[in-house]
Amino acid sequence: MVNHAAKAKLVILISGRGSNMLSIIKAIDNGELDVSIAAVISNRPDALGLSLAEQAGISTSLIDHKQFLSREEFDQALAAEVDRYQPDLVVLAGFMRILTTDFVAHFKNRLINIHPSLLPKFKGLNTHQRAIEAGEEEHGASVHFVTPELDDGPIVLQARVNILETDDATTLAARVLEKEHKLYPDAIKLLINR
Ligand code: GRF
Numbered sequence: 001m002v003n004h005a006a007k008a009k010l011v012i013l014i015s016g017r018g019s020n021m022l023s024i025i026k027a028i029d030n031g032e033l034d035v036s037i038a039a040v041i042s043n044r045p046d047a048l049g050l051s052l053a054e055q056a057g058i059s060t061s062l063i064d065h066k067q068f069l070s071r072e073e074f075d076q077a078l079a080a081e082v083d084r085y086q087p088d089l090v091v092l093a094g095f096m097r098i099l100t101t102d103f104v105a106h107f108k109n110r111l112i113n114i115h116p117s118l119l120p121k122f123k124g125l126n127t128h129q130r131a132i133e134a135g136e137e138e139h140g141a142s143v144h145f146v147t148p149e150l151d152d153g154p155i156v157l158q159a160r161v162n163i164l165e166t167d168d169a170t171t172l173a174a175r176v177l178e179k180e181h182k183l184y185p186d187a188i189k190l191l192i193n194r
Contacts, residue, residue: 008035008192011087013078013095014042018049019177020093020114025056027185034193038085041078043097055110065097075103082107089164090193092146092180095185111146111192116176118158120146121193123151128176139163139172141180143187157187 012021021040022191027033040053043065053060061079064095074097080089092113104111117127119142121136131139140160147153158178 008037008088009085010089010093011038011040011082011085012040012053012093013042013082014040014047014049014053014093015096016047016049016094018047018052018067018094020180021049023053023181024091024093024185024188025053025058033185033189035089035188036143038087039081041081043074043078043095051096060154071098071100072102075100079103079106084109089188089190091184096148099146104146104148107146109145112143112146112156113146113151113153114141114143114180114187115151116141116153116173118142118160119151119155126169128172131165132163132169132172136163141175141176141183142181157183157190159183 014021024033024035028035039061040049041060041061041063042050043063045062045064050060050062061081063078065074068077079159088110090107090111117131118138118140122130128139130146138160140158142158143156145153145156159182161175161179
């Protein structure tokens with residue numbers, strides 16, 4: 001899927017603080033990941049990650065979902081914006097919109113997401129609290145290909161943490177996030193080298 005003659009090109013989609021996006025930027029800067037980021041696109045004007053990407057000198061765009069009457073129209077505009085960059089991989093990094101089947105089909109085999117649980121366990125939101133309440137001993141994060149069903153699709157790589165007696169959702173989320181910041185660059189590296 002990747003053009004090996006040139007450096008693989010990513011477009012990263014965000015909605016919020018952008019710490020996973022930053023971990024990818026850092027991995028590139030450290031020489032651990034040999035890809036380029038063509039653009040960072042947010043669906044929210046107030047996403048902290050947008051200003052972080054700008055500070056890092058990366059092209060940014062805003063496709064504000066509130067400016068569209070339907071999910072379909074938003075996704076079409078988003079797909080058109082992503083297509084401008086012809087990316088090898090479209091990386092969802094805390095992108096908090098459910099994508100239409102058409103969008104997912106358009107980027108088939110090029111669209112990946114990071115989810116804070118050991119999928120297939122705990123799809124959806126509040127994964128850390130739910131893992132604690134379920135009495136799990138382990139929790140973690142997964143990078144997976146995006147398919148039309150939410151938080152489904154083939155898993156690329158996972159990272160695990162033990163759940164401690166003393167954990168609450170906040171402490172557990174912090175330990176999982178630390179793992180995510182290594183997991184996402186590692187998963188991208190795996191995919192571009194396959
Ligand atoms: C991460 O926990 C990620 O797993 C989930 O959303 C969160 C995004 O955090 N999909 P950030 O914006 O990358 O800091």
